[in-house]
Amino acid sequence: MAEQKKKVTGYDKYVNWKMFIFPVVLFFGILLMPTPKSMVEIGIQYTIGPKHVVSFLGQELFQKPASDMDQWELLTCEMMEQNMRMGALTLKRFMKRNLKWCKKYKIPADATNFKRASEWVEQNLTPEHYNAIMKQALDLRLHKLEYDGLSKTDKKSADKGSWAIKVSIAMVVFVVLCFLTECIPLPGVAFCIGLILVFTSVVSRSQVAGLYWSDASWFIMGSLMFAAAFVKTGVDKRLCMAMFKKLAVPNVRWITLIFFVIISPLAAFISDHALAAMFLPIGMLLYENSLTEEVPEDKELAKMLMIAIAMACNIGGPGAPSGGARNVIMMTYLTDMFGFDIGYFQWVTFCFPFVIVMIPITWFAVNIMFKPRIKDLKPAMAHLEKQISKMGKWNSKQIWAVVIFAVMVFGWFTEKEFYNLGIYPMRLGIGVIAVGGAVAYLLAGVVNWRDYQEKVDWGVVWLYSGAIIFGRTLDSSGAAYWIAKSCIDMLAPLGMDHGLPLMMTSNGLTAVLTNLMADGPAAAAVGPITLNMAGLVHPGTTFLPFMAMSTAIASSFAYCLIIGTPPNAIVYASGYLEPKDYLRVGLPLWFVANIVVIILTGVLWSTMGFGDLPSF
Numbered sequence: 001m002a003e004q005k006k007k008v009t010g011y012d013k014y015v016n017w018k019m020f021i022f023p024v025v026l027f028f029g030i031l032l033m034p035t036p037k038s039m040v041e042i043g044i045q046y047t048i049g050p051k052h053v054v055s056f057l058g059q060e061l062f063q064k065p066a067s068d069m070d071q072w073e074l075l076t077c078e079m080m081e082q083n084m085r086m087g088a089l090t091l092k093r094f095m096k097r098n099l100k101w102c103k104k105y106k107i108p109a110d111a112t113n114f115k116r117a118s119e120w121v122e123q124n125l126t127p128e129h130y131n132a133i134m135k136q137a138l139d140l141r142l143h144k145l146e147y148d149g150l151s152k153t154d155k156k157s158a159d160k161g162s163w164a165i166k167v168s169i170a171m172v173v174f175v176v177l178c179f180l181t182e183c184i185p186l187p188g189v190a191f192c193i194g195l196i197l198v199f200t201s202v203v204s205r206s207q208v209a210g211l212y213w214s215d216a217s218w219f220i221m222g223s224l225m226f227a228a229a230f231v232k233t234g235v236d237k238r239l240c241m242a243m244f245k246k247l248a249v250p251n252v253r254w255i256t257l258i259f260f261v262i263i264s265p266l267a268a269f270i271s272d273h274a275l276a277a278m279f280l281p282i283g284m285l286l287y288e289n290s291l292t293e294e295v296p297e298d299k300e301l302a303k304m305l306m307i308a309i310a311m312a313c314n315i316g317g318p319g320a321p322s323g324g325a326r327n328v329i330m331m332t333y334l335t336d337m338f339g340f341d342i343g344y345f346q347w348v349t350f351c352f353p354f355v356i357v358m359i360p361i362t363w364f365a366v367n368i369m370f371k372p373r374i375k376d377l378k379p380a381m382a383h384l385e386k387q388i389s390k391m392g393k394w395n396s397k398q399i400w401a402v403v404i405f406a407v408m409v410f411g412w413f414t415e416k417e418f419y420n421l422g423i424y425p426m427r428l429g430i431g432v433i434a435v436g437g438a439v440a441y442l443l444a445g446v447v448n449w450r451d452y453q454e455k456v457d458w459g460v461v462w463l464y465s466g467a468i469i470f471g472r473t474l475d476s477s478g479a480a481y482w483i484a485k486s487c488i489d490m491l492a493p494l495g496m497d498h499g500l501p502l503m504m505t506s507n508g509l510t511a512v513l514t515n516l517m518a519d520g521p522a523a524a525a526v527g528p529i530t531l532n533m534a535g536l537v538h539p540g541t542t543f544l545p546f547m548a549m550s551t552a553i554a555s556s557f558a559y560c561l562i563i564g565t566p567p568n569a570i571v572y573a574s575g576y577l578e579p580k581d582y583l584r585v586g587l588p589l590w591f592v593a594n595i596v597v598i599i600l601t602g603v604l605w606s607t608m609g610f611g612d613l614p615s616f
């Protein structure tokens with residue numbers, strides 16, 4: 001009976017045209033509005049800015065226009081331009097680049113030209129000269145490219161860039177309203193994103209097809225597949241008993257606390273994607289075995305367990321640099337732009353207290369917001385114990401399920417390091433490894449395809465694929481940067497451009513953007529703007545590293561939307577959650593988390609100091 005109820009989800013709804021008309025009208029209304037000058041400026045930076053910077057660097061370094069440069073000279077300029085876009089303005093950072101880095105950023109390079117370019121830069125540019133040229137190039141891109149001074153061809157490119165930003169902003173309004181109102185089935189929203197981008201000429205039909213299948217999409221798909229394998233073989237039952245059998249009182253409050261105590265610290269060091277996928281079948285199992293004839297359905301209990309898993313994953317990431325790309329991005333910005341260097345242990349010392357504080361707060365919020373009828377899960381544990389006893393000893397399929405999963409986890413931990421060491425000839429990516437594990441389950445006879453077809457929520461796979469396109473478009477078009485810059489410019493006259501108010505502004509902007517796009521791009525969009533402002537008003541102080549760390553932490557506050565993080569999307573695959581359930585607990589936590597960061601900064605970080613520099 002519980003299974004039957006679970007299947008009645010938002011997927012069964014038809015389009016609610018009375019509600020759907022509002023996001024549609026707002027979308028076209030934004031497109032028909034005159035393009036603001038600020039959008040045109042960002043459009044120039046993102047479309048023709050790179051070309052003009054490469055030409056500038058060619059004149060400064062080789063006294064040649066781009067069309068006359070040799071391949072190695074052009075490669076030098078293109079590498080410097082890419083470094084500039086990443087905020088890496090130092091010679092030291094340039095000399096660390098290699099052919100793999102060029103390939104990653106689609107810069108044409110071969111070993112001979114790369115070696116010649118690196119040697120020329122090392123021999124002919126001092127760190128001071130290199131940094132000065134990079135700052136001039138950055139100033140050109142940000143301030144000296146005027147629309148009226150552009151050629152006809154460049155104007156056309158700039159117009160296309162500003163149009164892409166406008167489409168992206170209109171798409172934000174459309175997608176967020178569709179998610180909040182559920183006026184259209186959510187996987188349908190994912191396909192609308194691709195259709196919007198093609199019909200508005202922001203991307204081509206071939207590009208949009210490729211964008212739907214990113215490494216993150218493959219990971220979501222693969223993780224749901226191995227969760228299905230765990231459920232079929234009964235491994236989820238054995239893991240659940242191993243975690244909770246020693247609880248004297250298996251109350252739902254204590255079980256959710258164990259989720260937070262185990263998952264959140266691990267998320268600082270292990271992929272939150274993997275943790276969510278590991279614990280999803282355990283949460284579902286606890287719920288399904290708690291139901292009785294007297295209480296055949298308890299939606300609040302199901303939602304409570306699922307949300308607890310997602311939030312436990314979300315709050316753990318800031319604890320260590322390995323907790324997410326956002327942390328490494330802000331560390332790189334800080335080092336290259338201002339010469340500050342935060343070590344791994346220093347980051348943990350300053351940021352892990354946030355995780356420790358947020359564990360009880362988030363646990364308390366989840367228990368306050370959800371009121372299950374079933375609180376005592378002792379009958380569920382007893383039922384599980386009976387089922388496991390019927391299984392007997394570990395069978396071959398269960399052993400294969402665990403062995404293949406262990407190999408997958410090892411691959412997730414090591415694929416990047418092994419690639420950097422040259423052991424792997426190419427980056428595999430966590431998505432490829434996850435799908436490889438899913439195929440291995442088929443080859444080992446652990447599951448058949450019918451298991452995947454029936455037990456994997458394919459709508460969630462497409463939903464998150466659409467979210468990836470959504471976030472990438474905000475990033476690549478410059479729309480996220482435009483939102484951040486517009487808000488900062490608007491708040492500066494109100495005294496929000498220095499001290500803790502600036503940090504609050506930075507954190508708030510990052511926390512909003514991270515719910516709409518990936519955490520890394522959100523930090524990358526806001527970080528350079530607020531760090532530059534902090535560098536102007538608080539030069540040579542601990543405010544800069546504090547700003548970098550707080551921005552990275554704020555980029556983990558994707559509590560409010562399904563598309564905010566992979567853990568949110570993974571637990572949505574349980575079928576028990578609705579979009580409003582994320583807002584129900586996520587919105588209060590969003591505000592509380594921002595307050596906690598400010599208190600952490602004003603009370604703890606300022607007393608701890610940073611190095612030998614004065615505090616702000």
